Amino acid sequence: MSSLVLKTRGLVSAMGSRSVHLSAACNKRTMPDPVDHATGLEKYELLAKQAGNEDPFFLKSFARGVGTKENPNIVNAMDNYRMVGCVCSEDDTSIKWMWLCEGSPKRCECGYWFKLKSHPAPDKYKLPL
Numbered sequence: 001m002s003s004l005v006l007k008t009r010g011l012v013s014a015m016g017s018r019s020v021h022l023s024a025a026c027n028k029r030t031m032p033d034p035v036d037h038a039t040g041l042e043k044y045e046l047l048a049k050q051a052g053n054e055d056p057f058f059l060k061s062f063a064r065g066v067g068t069k070e071n072p073n074i075v076n077a078m079d080n081y082r083m084v085g086c087v088c089s090e091d092d093t094s095i096k097w098m099w100l101c102e103g104s105p106k107r108c109e110c111g112y113w114f115k116l117k118s119h120p121a122p123d124k125y126k127l128p129l
């Protein structure tokens with residue numbers, strides 16, 4: 001047992017005595033641009049962000065507006081339905097989830113109205129390569 005400890009200590013001390021040599025010539029290497037490596041939906045998203053659209057798939061949350069029946073909160077989607085979560089009160093610790101379908105605005109239990117606005121999804125056969 002004690003010889004094993006000694007051997008291990010000897011190995012560690014041998015490895016610790018090695019030196020590392022670096023040169024300034026290595027500093028010119030950079031990581032490749034992620035846009036060059038990405039394909040499909042990932043590239044679509046990166047190109048949209050480069051063009052200034054930070055949320056091309058409508059994933060970011062938003063604060064509710066007035067939310068009346070005549071002026072409902074618009075929920076963007078890339079299909080004709082979407083699940084929506086409403087934090088009805090600021091102090092709530094849970095989210096009220098509901099399905100929202102195109103053409104039928106819906107009222108949450110807290111009284112706010114939501115309406116789905118459908119956007120065309122990117123064509124998977126025409127995605128950038």
Ligand SMILES: [Zn+2]
Binds near residue numbers: 088109110112
């Ligand atoms: Zn609500």
